[in-house]
Amino acid sequence: MSSPAIAFRARQREIIAAHIEGRKDAVAAYNDRLRLFLFGVGSDKAHGIQGFNGSFWVGGYQIPVGTEPQEGWRRDSKKPHMAVPAKKTPEGKRLADEVLPRIGLAAECIPGAPDSIVGGGYRAWPRVQTVGAEHFLTFSQAPDRTPIPGLDLNIWEPVGLSVYYAAREAAEEAVVA
Known part of the structure; x- marks a missing residue:
């Protein structure tokens, strides 16, 4: 800083x-959502964008070595070790529109x-x-x-x-x- x-x-x-105290609770809830997401995709690392305002947007996950992305996901063309939603598929569109936005951490106000x-x-x-x-x-x-x-x-x-x-x-x- x-x-x-x-x-x-x-x-x-x-x-x-x-x-x-409210912000601590929000961060703890975000960490819980993130852990559940990572468990669900079988990874231990998410990727996304962290804002200067304390926000974090989750955009995908690191693909475990020796595996392929799950249904609805594809390899990122710039970072092939990362999975992002395959938005051309119904499942990928659902992930991008409904699942990932719920995981993120809102900006600190x-x-x-x-x-x-x-x-x-x-x-x-x-x-x-x-x-x-x-x-x-x-x-x-x-x-x-x-x-x-x-x-x-x-x-x-x-x-x-x-x-x-x-x-x-x-x-x-x-x-x-």
Whole structure:
């Protein structure tokens, strides 16, 4: 993870704490769905696309050595060790349209935070970190526009990076002590 360029501290810790717990539950449920999918296709590795926003889209699976793709699947033309839905078949179309979309992990929607910001010609996505008893929202780029569209200042309080780093140091010292 890159170093933050701008930080905010949660004013409403209970809202952010509930979000963090909800996200942990969503990730655990995604991992369960993924394990069931991989078990069903007899593989131990999925492939897909991971988004900067915390999402993951499953597009297929790694074909076990010495086997062929199951019904409804075909070898990926660019990655022949991977299976993708054979969309020209009814089963492959069903896999692509109904099965795989249900496995994925939705993007993280942080309460009171925009989906992303633009700063210095780059897009930056929000990250929430729990540091000690505090929750911080950080971006790796300072925004081009202020106030930041979509940022709820009733939930997030702007703080200097020194506050964020002081909280991190205090939390690390507490672990060591």
